[in-house]
Amino acid sequence: MTVRTRFAPSPTGYMHIGNLRTALYAYLHARKNKGTFILRIEDTDQARLVEDSVKVIYESLAVTGLEHDEGPDKGGPVGPYTQSERRGLYKEYALKLLAEGHAYRCFCDKTEKAEEPDEEHDAPILGYDGRCGRLSPEEIAANLAKGLPYVIRQRIDKEGSTSFRDFIYGDIVVENKQLDDQILLKRDGYPTYNFANVVDDHLMGITHVMRGCEYISSTPKYILLYKAFGWEIPEHIHLPHILGPSGKKLSKREGSVALGDFLKKGYLPEAILNYIALLGWNPGTEQEFFTKADLIEKFDIARIGKAPAMFDEVKLLWLNAQHIKALPPGRAHELFLGFYPAAISGAFDAAKLTGYIQGKVEKLEDIPRMTAFLAGLDEKYSPELFVHAKNKTTLESSRAVLADLQAVLGALPAWEYAGILAAVKGYAEAKGAKLGPVMWPLRIAISGLAVTPTGAAEIAELLGKPETLRRISVALAKL
RNA sequence: GCCCUCUUCGUCUAGCGGUUAGGACGCUGCCCUUUCAAGGCAGAGAUCACGGGUUCGAAUCCCGUAGAGGGCGCCA
Numbered sequence: 001m002t003v004r005t006r007f008a009p010s011p012t013g014y015m016h017i018g019n020l021r022t023a024l025y026a027y028l029h030a031r032k033n034k035g036t037f038i039l040r041i042e043d044t045d046q047a048r049l050v051e052d053s054v055k056v057i058y059e060s061l062a063v064t065g066l067e068h069d070e071g072p073d074k075g076g077p078v079g080p081y082t083q084s085e086r087r088g089l090y091k092e093y094a095l096k097l098l099a100e101g102h103a104y105r106c107f108c109d110k111t112e113k114a115e116e117p118d119e120e121h122d123a124p125i126l127g128y129d130g131r132c133g134r135l136s137p138e139e140i141a142a143n144l145a146k147g148l149p150y151v152i153r154q155r156i157d158k159e160g161s162t163s164f165r166d167f168i169y170g171d172i173v174v175e176n177k178q179l180d181d182q183i184l185l186k187r188d189g190y191p192t193y194n195f196a197n198v199v200d201d202h203l204m205g206i207t208h209v210m211r212g213c214e215y216i217s218s219t220p221k222y223i224l225l226y227k228a229f230g231w232e233i234p235e236h237i238h239l240p241h242i243l244g245p246s247g248k249k250l251s252k253r254e255g256s257v258a259l260g261d262f263l264k265k266g267y268l269p270e271a272i273l274n275y276i277a278l279l280g281w282n283p284g285t286e287q288e289f290f291t292k293a294d295l296i297e298k299f300d301i302a303r304i305g306k307a308p309a310m311f312d313e314v315k316l317l318w319l320n321a322q323h324i325k326a327l328p329p330g331r332a333h334e335l336f337l338g339f340y341p342a343a344i345s346g347a348f349d350a351a352k353l354t355g356y357i358q359g360k361v362e363k364l365e366d367i368p369r370m371t372a373f374l375a376g377l378d379e380k381y382s383p384e385l386f387v388h389a390k391n392k393t394t395l396e397s398s399r400a401v402l403a404d405l406q407a408v409l410g411a412l413p414a415w416e417y418a419g420i421l422a423a424v425k426g427y428a429e430a431k432g433a434k435l436g437p438v439m440w441p442l443r444i445a446i447s448g449l450a451v452t453p454t455g456a457a458e459i460a461e462l463l464g465k466p467e468t469l470r471r472i473s474v475a476l477a478k479l
Numbered sequence: 480g481c482c483c484u485c486u487u488c489g490u491c492u493a494g495c496g497g498u499u500a501g502g503a504c505g506c507u508g509c510c511c512u513u514u515c516a517a518g519g520c521a522g523a524g525a526u527c528a529c530g531g532g533u534u535c536g537a538a539u540c541c542c543g544u545a546g547a548g549g550g551c552g553c554c555a
Contacts, residue, residue: 186553217550315504439513
């Protein structure tokens, strides 16, 4: 049987990183097995529709390269792929359930109370008591005649228990009395997630249902639905949660949760994918750096874990640096260019600069801060920077070195890295000094910083001869 | 409240009856070096949540307990 997986997000306006991981796993499993990856938009909550948010979903999948084979924008054999366009279908199937006694009309009006759930107090919320399920045909007819609005609820026999085997968590058994007569079709005629999901997954031929483990508790109800329809039950793969730093579900209050946030900070899509893939899955080897192609090759749902994982941006940062380092130079430069201050991309050999710092950039967002000193020297730096114990430099030694260097470099006919380095080395040798005591003052003088993304000779080359000499003069004036 | 699930270094994890409990991030130190970083090496860091079993032997199997997370919406 060909594998068919689906990613079924709701248009909320942003791509939650946890949802992205679900999409990634579904995508990887499909690709790994030469199957089909489907995108389905779950927009059944009319009150929550957010303008343009479907676009965000398309863009997110595009930028991360999780391209789908079937979906609203691409079509396919089991469309439409947007739930709001499938309303007729849900009604048809709900009616079928109704006719067979697996569902009933409920005329109770609980819309008011259900508006705002009380999140602070975990007051016991009792499920629906099933009263409308006991209405006589005459009562139902009377209500219908009165034009009373109604919902359709699943009728669940409270005797016995329902079980299913989750691919990750194993056998899950729940007593039926724990199961609520959940609403299948809302008053407005739209299906609930609970119903639409089952109907669509079946109609779309989904073989592996992958979703967050918050659905484990309600899956028995879905199983009952499959059974009522007489449908084959697909493989269920519930994924452990991704937690925020506090150990709670990753939420906006604790920092970035949206793919867009990370992209804006200069995390590479491949690094993000790589990192979240490892949150809850491991290859069984010690490999941690993965390209998307690697992931497709190595991914295996059998190695998904059960325990929730905390999102650690520090490790993501490290992985991001690894991915930046691995970028082909041309591609790196393309990306870096967008982050260089205008003065740099104009006046400097920016491609050369990229080459010098590619190995040190952890995230693109840091580039302006790392390179600002090239565009303009902050002349107010402290002379104390010249004093460095390990290199045995002092204010006096620095002054002497810089004065000499000004002459040595000033006499240089050509201006490029190798020549500059050779000149400085030659000077140090002539003085019988090690390179450190000479390089340190030079680097401080031309950068004004204790920490720079690249060495003194590289910086001097980028700055050009006049500016290098000028900055040395500025330093000399301080000393 | 009821139900479901989870629990190995701070974090991500390996482990699936016998290991000095391995790796990665982070941290510390050393080396290299043209500073920092990168790279290389080394180190600290886990009585495997706790308590009982089973077994010659348990992080691994069983039963409890605790803690944490999730569900109980005309949200998904």
